[in-house]
Amino acid sequence: MRMAVLVLQLLITFVVTALVMPALLFTIPAARNDRFGLALMSGTAILVFVVLRLVWPRRRA
Amino acid sequence: MRRNAVVFGLVTASLCVPAVAGAADRETDRGRLIHVVKDPATKADVRIYEAGPNDLTLEVAQGALSVSKRLTNGRAVTTVREGRNEVRLSFDRAEFVINDGRGELVIAAGSTDGARQMQARIGQSALVRRGADLIGRVKAQTNSPLAHQLRSTRALLLLMVGDTTGRDELAAYMRQLSATKARPVSLQSPTDCWNLYAVEAIAAWMEYEQCYAAIPWWDVLGMLACDVIYDMRAIGAFSWWVHCVALS
Numbered sequence: 001m002r003m004a005v006l007v008l009q010l011l012i013t014f015v016v017t018a019l020v021m022p023a024l025l026f027t028i029p030a031a032r033n034d035r036f037g038l039a040l041m042s043g044t045a046i047l048v049f050v051v052l053r054l055v056w057p058r059r060r061a
Numbered sequence: 062m063r064r065n066a067v068v069f070g071l072v073t074a075s076l077c078v079p080a081v082a083g084a085a086d087r088e089t090d091r092g093r094l095i096h097v098v099k100d101p102a103t104k105a106d107v108r109i110y111e112a113g114p115n116d117l118t119l120e121v122a123q124g125a126l127s128v129s130k131r132l133t134n135g136r137a138v139t140t141v142r143e144g145r146n147e148v149r150l151s152f153d154r155a156e157f158v159i160n161d162g163r164g165e166l167v168i169a170a171g172s173t174d175g176a177r178q179m180q181a182r183i184g185q186s187a188l189v190r191r192g193a194d195l196i197g198r199v200k201a202q203t204n205s206p207l208a209h210q211l212r213s214t215r216a217l218l219l220l221m222v223g224d225t226t227g228r229d230e231l232a233a234y235m236r237q238l239s240a241t242k243a244r245p246v247s248l249q250s251p252t253d254c255w256n257l258y259a260v261e262a263i264a265a266w267m268e269y270e271q272c273y274a275a276i277p278w279w280d281v282l283g284m285l286a287c288d289v290i291y292d293m294r295a296i297g298a299f300s301w302w303v304h305c306v307a308l309s
Contacts, residue, residue, distance in 0.1 A: 017299070018298070018300070019295050022265050022266035022269075022291075025263050026262075026263050032263075034256070037255060
């Protein structure tokens, strides 16, 4: 079950990052450079994943 | 339950980010600003506006001096402006019109003494020459639409003041392009993957904005269609990039 949740969270992270990146690339021209762009994408993905992990509902012990 | 709502809110908010960012686009009388870049060589602002499907304006501005070229429905209007001074050259298949603040000079396409009239009118214009010099110093990527427009505009402006340098530069540029052999393109590095992904992602975003702009506010199904198309295109491009850099 925990593994399934993790996979689902990774999938949501993937989708959210994919949807946000075009807007970032358009509004931040510097992101078209692969160095900054990759850093921005990684940061976005990590941020989304961390927020998902924090707010994801957990079973109470 | 409350946490479920938070997760749902997070995902929904991320889906709405495009719409919020899109609202920040500038609207002007020349249309929507779709591209802006500062030229590293001249520090001039190079902007492209879109007012409709067949209405594009390219503008190069440095301080008070600006050169703009508007292409709309078979007509090209080139304007050089500095402060209050302005020279406007517009032409289509039928006529060539010069306006330098002293009234319009209209020359029919078949006119035999048209060149002499043009020379007499703006042959000594320092403003036109400064405009040509400005766009001549802008560095644009070879074989790009921007480079074609800059070179052809420079050639036109210089010809107006009796200088054939721009025409010769344009001819040399075209010869250089035609001499370039077509070769198969292959992806050599992750940088190539990123560059192609960025082009596709930006195109997806621009299509999304245009899709939204083209439908009325009450057309919920239309908006949904725009969203679905954007989602598919953005996720598809991202998946392609992941595959390209062999993360999968």
